[in-house]
Amino acid sequence: MKPFLNIFDATCCTGRHLKLREGDPHTAADLLADLDHCGVAEALVLDTLSRENHPADGNARILETVKPHPRLHAAWAALPPGAPDEQPAGEEWLAMLRRNRVGAVHLLPARYRYNLSAWCIDALLEPLAAARVPVFICNDDVAPVGHDGTAEFLADQTDWEAVVALCRRWPTLPVIVTETRIRRSQRLVYRALEACENLHVELSGYFLHRGIEFITQHWGARRLVYGSNWPHYPMGQTLATLARAEIADTDRQLIAGDNLRHLLSWSPPVVNPEVKPMPPADRYVAIGRGAPVPPDLRFWDCHGHLGGKCNHYHVVDGGLDATVKEMDRQGVEKICVFTIAGVFSDETHGNDIIADAVQRYPDRFVGFTLVNPHRGRDAMLRELERGARRGLRGIKLIPHYQGYPADGPLLDVACQWAHDRRQIILNHSWGPGNGPIDRLTAQYPNACFINGHTFEDYAEVVKKRDNLFICSCPLWDGPRHCERLVATIGADKLLFGSDLQDLPIAWGLGPILFARLSEADKALILGGNLKRILATYSLTP
Numbered sequence: 415m416k417p418f419l420n421i422f423d424a425t426c427c428t429g430r431h432l433k434l435r436e437g438d439p440h441t442a443a444d445l446l447a448d449l450d451h452c453g454v455a456e457a458l459v460l461d462t463l464s465r466e467n468h469p470a471d472g473n474a475r476i477l478e479t480v481k482p483h484p485r486l487h488a489a490w491a492a493l494p495p496g497a498p499d500e501q502p503a504g505e506e507w508l509a510m511l512r513r514n515r516v517g518a519v520h521l522l523p524a525r526y527r528y529n530l531s532a533w534c535i536d537a538l539l540e541p542l543a544a545a546r547v548p549v550f551i552c553n554d555d556v557a558p559v560g561h562d563g564t565a566e567f568l569a570d571q572t573d574w575e576a577v578v579a580l581c582r583r584w585p586t587l588p589v590i591v592t593e594t595r596i597r598r599s600q601r602l603v604y605r606a607l608e609a610c611e612n613l614h615v616e617l618s619g620y621f622l623h624r625g626i627e628f629i630t631q632h633w634g635a636r637r638l639v640y641g642s643n644w645p646h647y648p649m650g651q652t653l654a655t656l657a658r659a660e661i662a663d664t665d666r667q668l669i670a671g672d673n674l675r676h677l678l679s680w681s682p683p684v685v686n687p688e689v690k691p692m693p694p695a696d697r698y699v700a701i702g703r704g705a706p707v708p709p710d711l712r713f714w715d716c717h718g719h720l721g722g723k724c725n726h727y728h729v730v731d732g733g734l735d736a737t738v739k740e741m742d743r744q745g746v747e748k749i750c751v752f753t754i755a756g757v758f759s760d761e762t763h764g765n766d767i768i769a770d771a772v773q774r775y776p777d778r779f780v781g782f783t784l785v786n787p788h789r790g791r792d793a794m795l796r797e798l799e800r801g802a803r804r805g806l807r808g809i810k811l812i813p814h815y816q817g818y819p820a821d822g823p824l825l826d827v828a829c830q831w832a833h834d835r836r837q838i839i840l841n842h843s844w845g846p847g848n849g850p851i852d853r854l855t856a857q858y859p860n861a862c863f864i865n866g867h868t869f870e871d872y873a874e875v876v877k878k879r880d881n882l883f884i885c886s887c888p889l890w891d892g893p894r895h896c897e898r899l900v901a902t903i904g905a906d907k908l909l910f911g912s913d914l915q916d917l918p919i920a921w922g923l924g925p926i927l928f929a930r931l932s933e934a935d936k937a938l939i940l941g942g943n944l945k946r947i948l949a950t951y952s953l954t955p
Contacts, residue, residue, distance in 0.1 A: 418453070418691050418703075419453070419657065419666065419667060419670040419671070419703070419704070420455055420667065420670065420671050420672075420689075421452075421453065421454040421455055421456075421640060421653070421670045421671050422454075422455060422456045422457070422458070422640070422670070422671035422672075422674045422675055422686075423449070423454050423456070423457040423458065423640065423641055423642050423644065423649070424458050424518075424550075424590070424592075424616055424639045424640060424641035424674050425458070425460075425550070425592055425616055425618055425641030425642060425643045425644075426445055426457040426458065426459045426460070426641075426642065426643075426644045426645075427459065427460050427461065427462050427465060427644070427645065427646070428440060428441060428442050428444075428445055428459055428461060428462070428476070428479050429461045429462035429463055429472065429475065429476075429479070430462065431462040431465075431466060431645075432466055432556060435892075437894075438645065438892055438893075438894070439645050439892070439893045439894065440462075440645055442459075442479050442480070442482075442483055442486060444645070444893075445457060445459070445486070445644065445645075446483065446485065446486070448644065448649050448893055449485065449649075450692050451692070451695065451699070451928065451930075452649045452650055452653055452699075452702070452703070452928055453653075453691035453692065453694070453703050454649065454653070454691075455485065455671065455686075455687075455689035455691070456485045456486070456487065456671070456686060456687070456689065457485065457486055457487070457644075458487050458488075458489050458517055458518060458641075458674065458678070459476060459479065459480060459486050459487065459488060459489060460472065460476065460489045460490075460491065460520055461473070461475045461476035461479065463475055464476065464490065464491035464520070465491060465520070465522065465525070465556065466525070466556045468500075469490065469491035469492060469493055469501065470500065470501065472490075472491060473490040473491065473516075476488045476489070476490070477514055477516075484685065484687045485687060485689060487515075487517050487678070487684050488514065488515070488516045488517065489516065489517060489518045489519070489520055489550070490511065490516050490518075490519055490520070491519070491520045491521075491522055492507075492519045492520065492521060492538055493526060493528070493538075494528045494534050494535050494537075494538060495537040495538050503537065503538075504537065504538075504540070504541050505541050507538075507541070508541040508542065508545055508547070511547065512681065512682060515682055515684070517548070517678040517684050518547065518548045518549070518550060518590075518677070518678065519542060519547055519548070519549050519550070520549075520550045520551075520552060521535070521549060521550065521551045521552070522552055522554075523551070523553060523573075524552075524553045524554060524555040524571065525554075525555050525556055529573075529576065530551070530573065530576040530577065530579070530580045531576070531579075532579075532583060535580070536583065536584075539580070539583075539584050539587060540584075542587060543584040543586050543587035544586070545680050545681070546586055546587070546588060546680045547587075547588075547680055548588040548589075548590060548677040548678065548680075549587060549588065549589055549590070550590045550591075550592050550616065551572070551577060551580075551589060551590070551591050551592070552591075552592045552593055553571040553572045553573060553593055554568065554571055554593050554594050555568075568594065568595075569593075569594065569595035569596070569597045569598070569599075570593075570595070570596060570597055570598055570599040571593050571594070572591055572593050572596070572599065572602075574599065574602040574603070574605075574606050577589065577591060577606060577610075577613070578605075578606050578609050578610055578613075581606075581609075581610035581612050581613050582609070582610060584612075585610075585611070585612055586612070587612060588612055588614065588677050589610070589612055589613050589614065590614040590615070590616050590639055590677075591606075591613070591614070591615055591616065592615075592616035592618065592619060592641065592643070593619045594619050594643075594646075595619045595621070596615075596619050596620050596622070597622070597727065598726065598727040600620075600622060600625070600727065600728055601727075601728060603615060603620075603629075604632070607629070607632075607633045607637055608633070613637070614636075614637050614638065614639050614673070614677075615629065615637060615638055615639070616638075616639045616640075616641040617638060617639065617640050617641060617652050617655070617656065617669070618641045618642050618643035618647055618652045619643065621651070621652070621655065621917055621918060621921045622730070622916075622917070622918070623729055623730055623731075623732075623914065623915045623916065623917060623918055623919075624659075624660070624730040624731050624740070624918065625730060625918070626638065626655065626656060626659040626661065626669070626918075627659055627660050627661055627730065627731075628730040628731075630659075630661050630665050630669075635661065635664075635665035635666075635668040635669050635673070636668055636673055638668075638669045638673065639669065639673050639674050639677075640652065640653070640656055640669050640670050640671065640674070644893060645892055645893050646892070647890050647892075647893075648889065648890065648892065648893045648894075648895060648896070648924070648925045648928070649893060649928070650702055650924040650925055650927060650928030650929075651888075651889070651890065651921050651922075651924035651925050652921070652924070653702065653703070653924060653928075654701075654702040654703075654920040654921065654923055654924030654927055654928070655918045655920045655921045655924065656669060656670060657670075657702065657703050657704030657920075658701075658702075658704055658743075658744065658920040658923075659920075660740075660743065666704075691703075695930075696933050696936075697711070697933070698926070698927045698928075698933065698936050698940075699927060699928055701745075701923075701927050702923070702924055702927035702928045707744065707745030711745060712745055712746070712747035712941060713744070713745050713746045713747065713910060713923070713940045713941050714746070714747060714748050714749070714910070714940070714941035714944040714945055714948075715746050715748070715749035715750065715910055715911060715912050715914065715919075715922075715944075716749075716750050716840070716864060716883075716885055716909040716910065716911045716944050717749075717750065717840065717864075717866055717885050717887050717909075717911025717912060717913055717914075718749040718750065718751040718752075718911075718912060718913065718914035718915070719751065719752060719753065719754040719757075719913065719914060719915055719916055720734070720737065720751050720752075720753065720754065720767055720768060720771050720779075720914075720915065721753060721754030721755050721764060721767055721915065722734075722767070725754050725755070726758060729754075729915045729916075732915055734770075734771055734774060734775070737914070737915065738775055738778060740914075740919065741778065741914075741919070744919040744920055744923065746912070746919060747778070747941070748777070748778060748779070748780065748944075748948075749778065749779060749780070749912070749914065750779075750780045750781075750782060750808060750838070750840070750944075751768055751771060751772075751779050751780070751781055751782065751914075752764075752768060752781070752782040752783075752784045752810035752840075753765055753767055753768050753784050753810075754915070754916070755767070756784035756786065756810075756812075757784070757812050757815050757816075758815060761784045761785060761786050761797065762797065762800075764784060765783055765784060765797065765800070765801055765804075765806065766804075768781040768782070768783075768784075768801075768806060769781060769801065769804035769805060769806060772804075772805045772806065773804075773805065776805075780807055780808065780948065780952060781801075781804075781805060781806040781807060781808070782801075782806060782807070782808035782809055782810040782838070782840065783797060783798055783800075783801030783802070783806045783808070783809055783810065784809075784810040784811075784812065785797050785798060785809065785810075785811065785827075785828055786816055786818075787811075787813060787816070787818045787822055787824035787825065787827075787828075788816060788817075788818055790824070791824060791827050794824065794827050794828065795827065795831070798828070798831050802835075802955070807837065807838075807952040807953070807954065807955075808832075808837050808838040808839065808840065808951075808952045809828050809831065809832050809837060809838070809839040809840070810839075810840055810841075811825060811828055811839065811840070811841040811842065812841070812842040812866075813825065813841075813842070814842045814843050815842065820843060820844065820845030820846065820850065821845050821849075821850040825841075825854075826854075826857075829854050829857070829858045829861055830858065832858065832860075832861035832862075833858035833859070833860045833861040834860070836860050836861070836862075836950070836951050836952070836953070837861060837862070837951060837952045838861075838862045838864060838947065838948075838951050838952045839861050839862070839863055839864070840863075840864040840865075840866050840885070841863075841864070841865065841866055842866045842867060843865060843866065843867060843869065844863070844865055844872070846871075847871070848871065848872060848874060848875050851863065851865070851872055851875055851882065852875045852879075855875065855879040855881055855882045856879070859881060860881075861881060861951075862881050862883070862947055862950070862951040862952070863879075863881055863882045863883070864882075864883045864884070864885055864909065865882075865883070865884050865885060866885050866887070866911070867885060867887055867888065868884060868885065868886060868887065868888060868889055868891075868895070868899065869884065870898075870899060870902055870903075872884065873902045873903050876903045876907050877903060877904070877907075882907075883907050883908070883909050883943070883947070884899070884903060884907060884908055884909065885909050885910075885911035886899075886908055886909060886910050886911050886922065886925070886926060886939065887911040887912065887913045887917070887922050888913070888917070888921075888922070888925075889922075889925035889926065890925070894930075895925060896925045896926055896929040896931070897929055897930055897931060900929075900931060900935060900939075905931070905934075905935035905938045905939055905943075906938055906943060907943070908938075908939045908943070909939065909943050909944050909947075910922065910923070910926060910939050910940045910941065910944070923940070926939055926940060
């Protein structure tokens with residue numbers, strides 16, 4: 415049996431925030447309840463006012479928030495020096511950190527419109543570096559808004575050149591980079607870790623297939639810090655990824671909490687209470703905490719990509735045999751797969767990779783043919799026919815990335831094919847609003863439609879159509895996203911999808927494993943629903 419992890423969450427926020435909905439967890443009591451449920455001992459906490467409005471407001475409030483709770487530890491946000499009425503300067507501010515037992519400092523340059531250059535920030539950093547105060551750098555803004563007025567999701571926002579320069583100027587300063595998502599910039603992460611011994615990466619935004627394993631192997635476990643970004647993300651997704659990572663238990667404990675405890679050990683040291691984890695609520699929660707998947711429990715996955723390490727971003731251990739080994743380790747019996755290459759480039763090349771995988775592992779993979787509507791109707795049909803001859807049994811659409819309209823007329827070509835052959839057709843997104851998906855599911859009732867990513871706006875159509883399902887990837891919209899979605903559409907309409915090899919399998923499993931749902935509902939989502947669908951649709955010719 416694995417030893418229990420003594421977990422210290424590095425990135426939590428409390429307080430009313432901009433996107434808070436009625437009933438959403440956001441208080442210290444809510445945070446402590448999730449810590450108990452997930453088996454987490456302690457948390458380093460920033461106030462949302464520090465993150466969204468002004469550091470002085472939140473920095474004062476977080477001290478009152480954590481005071482009654484020994485498991486919660488205060489973090490402060492900082493501004494560049496220059497306005498004494500906003501923030502004391504230099505040694506005076508360091509003395510305030512010590513006096514208030516504040517463990518770490520957050521720099522939020524995008525939110526407060528400053529940069530990390532020497533002339534801007536070094537007067538703040540000099541005393542912090544001398545005292546070895548850990549500094550989190552987050553380049554995300556709060557709720558960025560696009561040209562159409564809707565909120566955008568942004569990834570790869572860190573200015574790695576500026577971070578490396580800062581780390582080199584202040585080699586005694588512990589620096590932890592955190593952001594909403596690190597994805598296609600991971601090669602810059604590798605170079606930055608190579609360049610700076612004092613640089614660390616917080617894990618809540620680093621959800622890449624076997625990314626923890628890769629960094630641990632090449633730069634060591636001491637460079638990673640566990641954090642959940644609660645309540646922006648649910649706590650379980652990053653925790654399951656770490657707890658189920660293929661690394662030594664000693665390295666896992668370093669990442670889970672000991673690295674952060676060491677970083678916070680500058681004077682005065684944070685007092686770490688002894689916390690014995692509560693027993694897991696059910697066997698799914700136990701798996702999320704790192705327990706082996708029992709032999710009688712196997713997961714079926716509706717959403718995976720294959721393509722190996724030869725992609726525009728780095729895929730760790732992307733070979734087919736290694737991928738099957740990872741599926742075995744995570745308890746995934748079967749997965750519907752499609753190409754990565756076809757998302758951004760040549761779909762025929764990618765579909766050949768999928769066909770080869772199906773030929774080598776026919777009991778593990780259900781292959782889908784990816785088509786590109788830009789090719790035109792005849793070319794789409796030729797590729798679907800070619801895929802069928804090679805054993806592919808479903809259709810993958812992704813006009814969102816291909817730059818084709820979400821309601822473009824050539825999507826009907828693929829839907830008609832799926833209808834005529836009773837196949838599954840999975841689209842990254844069936845477009846905004848209910849109109850297109852309502853029409854398609856009614857017009858092609860013999861096809862099984864899956865929305866490839868979690869989208870609650872289709873709820874009314876999902877409830878009235880037997881042939882429309884929602885994929886669980888990603889359940890990242892707050893701590894209760896999975897429960898909220900099940901309450902909206904029903905557990906029988908939600909399908910587990912990992913987005914392998916883009917995302918870690920355990921990252922997709924986490925929100926479901928830790929969800930406050932019945933075991934029966936979890937069983938449906940994690941395999942029962944897809945088994946039922948595959949008994950009716952996309953049958954082997």
